[in-house]
Every structure is written in C-alpha cells, then in structure tokens.
Amino acid sequence: MIHFVLLISRQGKVRLTKWYSPYPQKERTKVIRELSGLILTRGPKLCNFVEWRGFKVVYRRYASLYFCMCINQDDNELEILEIIHHYVEILDRYFGSVCELDLIFNFHKAYYILDELLIAGELQESSKKTVARHIAAQDSLVETAKEQASSLSNIIAEATK
C-alpha cells in the first residue's frame, strides 16, 4: 500500500502532497522536511529507493521535480517506480508535454488525475486510456456545467434588467 505521494522540487518546495494514511499536519511537515533532506541530496546514480522509518520511499526525478511514494517493506519497489512513471505519462498526455509549471498552477487537476489512478493507496487503474477518458469526461461535464451556469446567469441578468 502507498502511504503518501509527495512531489517536491529540487529546491525543496512542495508541489503536491497526498496522504493515504493518517498523518497529522505537524507530522506531515516533519515528514516532508526529513524526506527532502534525504532524497534531494542523493546522487544521480544511486538507487531510487530509500529506507525510512521502517518504510521504503521510492522516488524518481523528472527534470527538477521529484516524485516520491512511501510504501511498505514488502512492496515491489520497481513496480512503484513504474506507477510513478505511469502517472507522469498520464500527466504528460493531459497537459501536453507537462512541465513543473503546469503542476504548480494546476495542482488541483493533478490531484484529480491522481485520484483516478490511485485510490486508498492502491493502484486502481492501470490503463492510461481509461484514466484519460475518465478525466476528459469529467472536464467536459464541468464545461457544460459552466455553460449552463453562465446561460442561467444571463437569463437572470436579462430578466432583472
């Protein structure tokens, strides 16, 4: 099971956090600080895994962004590494050659996508297409909802004129 997902920039800035196990806010800050100290200092050729407090943290660097996932001792590290990559590929598809800035300004969208990929700390969908389709459906629904809302407000505006 995945306990949390962290996106940290090379400067140690938090870009996204998702906690699947309960961690109080204070603990979260501590965890992030501890892990960024541990991970950001690691050399490029070393393992993508770190043992930490009896868990394992799998991380992978994309440009200047680190994607980290914390898992149990008996989980398959390489699989998690590929789940991270899977997520990045989906992001890439969604944003069109995704860059860190996309995630900074659209972190809520990154959350929605993550929610389609992982649920309760488990991989729920391994098909990229399915995830993409689902997100697209949500987006189009949101669009129509927006249109409706605006037409509604137009009608109201017309009526109250």
Added chain:
Amino acid sequence: MGSQGGFGQSKEFLDLIKSIGEARSKAEEDRIVLHEIETLKRRITEPDIPKRKMKEYIIRLVYVEMLGHDASFGYIHAVKMTHDDNIHLKRTGYLAVTLFLNEDHDLIILIVNTIQKDLKSDNYLVVCAALNVVCKLINEETIPAVLPQVVELLGHQKEAVRKKAVMALHRFYQRAPSSVNHLISNFRKKLCDNDPGVMGATLCPLYDLITIDVNAYKDLVASFASILKQVAERRLPKSYDYHQMPAPFIQIKLLKILALLGSGDKKASEQMYTIIGDIMRKCDSTSNIGNAVLYECICCISSIHPNPKLLESAADAIAKFLKSDSHNLKYLGIDALGRLIKLSPEIAEQHQLAVIDCLEDPDDTLKRKTFELLYKMTKSSNVEVIVDRMIDYMININDSHYKTEIASRCVELAEQFAPSNQWFIQTMNRVFEHAGDLVNPKVAHNLMRLIAEGFGEEDDTADSQLRSSAVESYLRIVVEPKLPSTFLQVICWVLGEYGTADGKYSASYITGKLCDVAEAYSTDDTVKAYAISALMKIYSFEIAAGRKVDVLPECQSFIEELLASHSTDLQQRAYELQAILGLDANVATNIMPMDASCEDIEIDRSLSFLNSYVQQSIEKGAQPYIPEGERSGMTDVSSFRSQELHEVSSHALRFEAYELPKPVMPSRVSPIEQSSSNELVPAPEPSYHAEMHQVASSVPSVSDTGSLELKLKLDGVQRKWGRPTYSSAAPSTSNADIPKIQNGAPQLDAVSSSSSKAVSYDSRRQQVEISAEKQKLAASLFGGTSKSHKRQSSGSQKVPKTNIPAAEKSHVAKNATSDTAVLERTPQPPPDLLDLDESTVSSSAQSLDPFKQLEGLLDLNQDTSTLTTSDASASGAPDVMSLYGETTLNVQSGGVPNLLPAGRDEANLLSGLAGTPNRDGHGENTVTNPTQQLNKGPNAKESLEKDALVRQLGVTPTGQNPNLFRDLLG
C-alpha cells in the same frame, strides 16, 4: 492535447503562487503564506460570495494546507461546497475535503448525507466523485450509512463506478473487517467482471483477504493461474499494455497472490509452475517494468513449494540483476538473493563478489539491503566477519531507527552464533558502547548472566578467565566519556561482582572507579544504584576476606550524598552499605556470599507462606486484597522506582470521573493497601533469611524508609545483591535462556578450524584480478558454504565458477553482434508508440536524425519526411513525446541498458528535448552544455505558448528555478 487555455485562476492567486515560487527562503515563504491566510480568513467570511470566487478560495486553502500551514478555519466552507448541486463546485468541494480531513474529523458527519445523495445520482461522474470521498473519509462509525449503496453500486453499468465501489468495500474491510464480513463473497464475484479494470481492482482486496486466511481461497488457485495466463498471452485490451508488457501491474498483483496461495502447498504450487515459467521467459529484462515482473516472479518462486527448474531460472535472473550497472537492479538482486537463499544456500556463493561490491558501495540503501542479506546468511562460520562489519557500519550512521535495528540484529546474531564467550563479550561491549541506549535492556541482563555463569560447565578456570577479561575490558572502557546508561549498569555490576575476584585489582582501585562513574553520571539514578550496590559488594567481600576496609574519601562523600537522596531506593542502599561496613567477617559472608548471582532462586509467586497471616488478618476484620488490575487510580507499582510512583499515584490527580458513591471500594483502596503493607513489616515472618533482620535492627532507620522496600525483598536477599533491579529480574533468572548461550561454546573449536580451512581453500580458487582484500572478505563470508562441498573433488567445485563467465561472454557476444535491433526495440518503450503497432517501432529505430526531428517539431508540419515524426503525428501524440522516445532509443543503443530518468544527467534530458544535434547515429552519450537551453525551455510550440503565457503573468523562467519549463518527461 493541452486542454488548458490558460491557468484559469484569478490574478491574485497567480500572484500568490508566483511570489511563493520566487521566495528565497522558507521564512519568506511562510510570511507570504501567513499573509494569504489572513486574507482568506477575512474574505471567506464575507456575505454573498459568488460561488466561482468561493471555489477559488477553497483551492487557495488547499494550496496553503499543502504548503504545511493550518487552514482549518476554512474546512467548513469546503464541506458546504460539497452540498452544491453544480458538479463543478461539488468536485472542488470533494477534493478539498479529502485533502483536509482525516477519517476521524468531526465535520465528516456533515458530509455523509451529501454522499448518500450523490451515490444515488444518475450521473456516474457524480457517483465516482462521491466514491472517492467514501474511500478517504468514511470511518467505522459511518460505514453503515453508505454500505448498502456501495454494495448496490458493485452492479452499476459503468465500469468506473464498479471499480471504485470495489475499492471502497476494500477500504471498509481495512477499517472495520466486521462491518463487511458478510459481503466478502462479492469480491470473488467481481473477479469475473468483464472489465479488466474492475478485475484488476478486485485483486487488491483479495490479496488482503488471502494474506489473512489462505485456506479459504485455495479453490481460486486455478482461476488466478488462468487469469495470469490470459494476461500474459495478451488477451486483455491493448490499452492495458504498459511499455509493451501486457498489463504488468495486474501480473504483479496476481503473482503476489499466487505466492501466498502456493506457500507450503505443493498441490497448489504445481498448478502455477508452468505459467510462472512462461512469464519469466517472456519478461523483457531491458525495461524497468519487465524487471519488476521478473522480480515478482522470483519472490513468488521463493515463496511457493520449490521447483528446481524455476529455482534455476530465478538464479539466472538474480545473476542478471547483480551484474547490472543499475543500482536499482542490484538492490533487487540482493533482495531476491536473500529470499532464495533459504531454499538453496549455495546460490550465494556464485555471487560473493557482487555481494561484496554492494557492501562497499557508497549507496546507503544498497548497503543496508546487503546487510539484510548477510543477516540472513549468517552462520557460526562467518558470524565474526558479518557482525564486525555491521558494527562498523552502525558506528557511522546517525539514523536512530536503523541504528536500533542493526544493533538488535548484531545482538541477535552474536547470541545465536557466538564462537566464543570472549568474542561475545567484546562484541557486546562494542554494541553497547555505540548504541547502548537503543538496545533492549534484556540484552544487558543476558550479558551479565553470561559473565556470571560462564560456560556453565565444570571448567571453573575458564570461567574466571572470562570474568577477569571482562573486568579488564570494562576498566579500560569505563574511563571513556558519555557511555550509555545500560552499558554503565553492566559495567558497575560486573565490577562489583568480579572486580576484586582475581586479586589483580585492589578494592580501593575498583571502588575509586565506581565512584568516578557515579560522579560522572550523577543525573542517572539507575547507574548510581548499580554503583552503590557494587560498592557494597566489594566492601563486604573485603570484610569477609578479613581485610581492613578503608573507605576512600570520594566513596565516603558519595555514600553521604546518597544518604540524603530524594530517591528512597538510593537512600536505602546507602544505609545498608553503612550498616555492612560495621559488620564482622562472618556476618558479611552470610549477607553477601561470593557468586551469589548464579544461585537458583525459587520464587513463590503466590506468597503462599503468608496465607496464614492473611487469614488471621481477615478474621480480624481487614479488607481482602484487591488485585492490581481491579484497582482504579493506581499505576503500575512494579517498576524500578516503585516507591516514588507509588507515592505519586496515591496523591496525583485522577483523570477518571468519580464513580457513584455506592461502591466505595476504589476510594478506600490505597489507604488499605498501605496499611496492610505496613502491617507486613513487623509481622512474624517465616524463616526466610535471618540476616535481613540483623540489618534492619542494627540500623533502625532502614525500617522506616518504606515498607514496600522490605516487602520486595521477599524473594530473598541474594537475588537483590545479584541483580540490583527489582523489576523483571525474577523471570530472567530462570534457566530458560541459559542453554542458548551455552550453544555457542562447544561450537568454538569445530568452527574455527573449519573456517580456517575454508579460507585457504577459497583463496586458491579466486580469480586473479580481484583484490586480495575482497577475496579474503569473500572467503570469510561465504567460506562456510564451500566447506560443505569440501569433500567433493575440486574439479566439480570449479564448474559453476567457470561456467558463469563463459555464459556471460556468450551473452555479451550475442548482444554485440545480432541483438542490437532487439535492444533498440525493447528498451523502455517510448510513450508515443503506445497507439501504434509494434512494426512501427522498429522502423522508427532506424532513422535517427535529430535535425529533421527538430524541424518537424518546430514548424509543426505534419508532413515531414522523417519516419519518426510522421509516426508521431499520425498517432496524434504530442510531438515532444516522440522525441522522448528517440532519446531513449539512442541512449539504449549506446550500450547503457535500463537507464532511469533520474539516472541520466540533466544535459541528456535537455538535449533530448530540444533535439540537440549532438546525438548522432552511433548513439553516443554525449553531454551537452545545458546552459544554452536553460532560458528558453523546450522548443515545442506548446511550451512556447506556455512560456508566453506565464511571461504575461510575470513569471520569469530565469528566476529561481529555470527548470520550471522543462518537460518532465523529457
């Protein structure tokens, strides 16, 4: 496919993100965020906020919370937003509450109603959003509220809903198994769902269920095996392929399940052999995901009933992992080796040098994994080397979590395999010295017992030698600063018992040392207690031997200090010591017999000798004794500082509510308890040790230091002197553990001789190019295994050794000549090819002209002549992705297999992105200077647009982080 026209937020929010992005320090960032919180607090409470605005506030709250600040003032607004009918807002509300609230938050109760409504919605997207929240927020209390609906949704027509419903049920099962126990059969049913996504999701709960009770699912072995077979044969839709592997995530999950089901079950295992073998053969070992599946196969093979053929292929796979350049694969190789070693111990021998390389690798993760492997393969022949290495490593790390683990492992190994007691004591000393506060106190008791009991045989001289060497080593160590408390306790105890035993050191020398210890660690009462007990022993031994005792001035002042101590325990010990100093030799021998710690003590736990007295008292009208567990307001009094605690607990605040006055009992308990124990003191005690009375009567003040103190001595005086802790010492003096320690002793001779043989034998057959030091290490680590083969002819021994390089060579040759095409086709499959047939893959691999690709990208004309770009545009995939693909191919053909993005250096990433011409047909891994690109970002048109957009917003890419624009997948 960039669906975003702009970033869609207000200027204000963008400014916030921008300013945080440009903050130069954490303090500055915090200041900005705190200011933002103030603003939000003010704004969010204004009346009649337009919903759109509110949505943005909520997202800003999420942002603030993400950065580690408290946004709890806005939680209620997020909850309110979930009630909205507009899905747009509802979704935002749901996202915010899942991020804000933990499962035990009070506000959840306000959402349950909305969730219930949304689970019934006609719009499946609303249902999905609600199920996401269910997974995160529904707790044990609220499960019944949504359970019927979630179960109903298992049959929903949309597969996305079914899938999430399965996951929600799984979550319920994790939270409160009892609430969904009657629904478990649903998971079995969903395994046959015709959507592979739902089937894949169902594997998660089934894995959990099977972990708990294997036997209930044995009937599914055949089904799982056949599903796995179908997956491996690519029967699932192509969209489940990942980097050209058929549904690897599902394969891994299934392999995990099979591993559980086949564990220790020959019949079940036989059903899986074929398919596991097939998968191992099909696995593409050049891609990460292929290796992930391969690794899972090895785990499965090592868990199920062993099959020689599979073990062999697992060993081959491990060999490949260990020989790889990638640290990740080495790590997995070491881990897999650790799993397989239980089944075939000889496999480690083939890889001894690889293991030693990993042990000396600068990568900490790898090192630790290797220690884990060593831990698993420790035996009496190599324990010395392994434990030595472990301790060396332990000394150099700061991570207390891991330090504790490795220290306890050292202790465990040393206790189990110690070749000699001498070595055991030395090892323990080192462990204690460096990690004394982290190891279990029981270990200290074991060590003391070992020193006291020695070999346990008749060999008294060896025992006393052992003791004197322990004393000597402790006298040496004790002068070092900052020793851990546990270790000092051991030192004090040993010095007290045996410091003067061999006559080498005078009493005044030892007592001086003990006083130094007590003085240096004057804040540690436990150490002081050990020290004064040790003094007491030494003085009484002196008296018993008829020598004149002269108390050193520093000892005198130490005793005086303790006489006035706040701790009654220390005080009593000091008074007792004073009393002993005034006794004659005869009495002293009786109170403090030599070597009393080895005497067996029979403990009358029920204190049956007091029965008649209790009976009498009850007849006289005393209250019967109430066992501790039934009393309220009392803490555990059995610990070391029992008197203090006792006092505290009877006067301390009570946190429980007062009970109704009727039962009365609890309020009277403590006075009764005290009075009854007071009564115990003058009672006509049964004949256990008259000495105690002498002490008590000669120093009248002792008796009033606390009745409890005296009561505790019911076990017998010897025990107290022998082991100056009151707590759990009683059970630990039993004989249970003794044979374990003695085990090490007889092995000594056999082991040392055999290991020396092994060393010489090994060193003969090592290859020349390996440094002598490594060889030696390898020999001492793995020598134990080779000794079992010793009787065989040396020719047969050499077979595995020579075979492997040969095989390797042929493998390499094959790669060099024929397989380059394969190499290019199979590595980390490029994402842009996902929608294409495999045939295009090979064609794209042929023409690698970066210039043309660059052109194709820049003008975004779909009709470029290069095969690759037309492929990419035909598939409609983002153009940069195709370049990404090319990059991987190039790098791969350059002979660097299994590269990870993190492993590549930045320059490569960048040059791949921008299509820099440095990449030629040979696939040479040339490093370009990244700076020339930094200010521009990727050349793709989309990125340029993005760049322009953010420039309008005022974000300059040249600021703090020039990489912001860099394509993540580059």
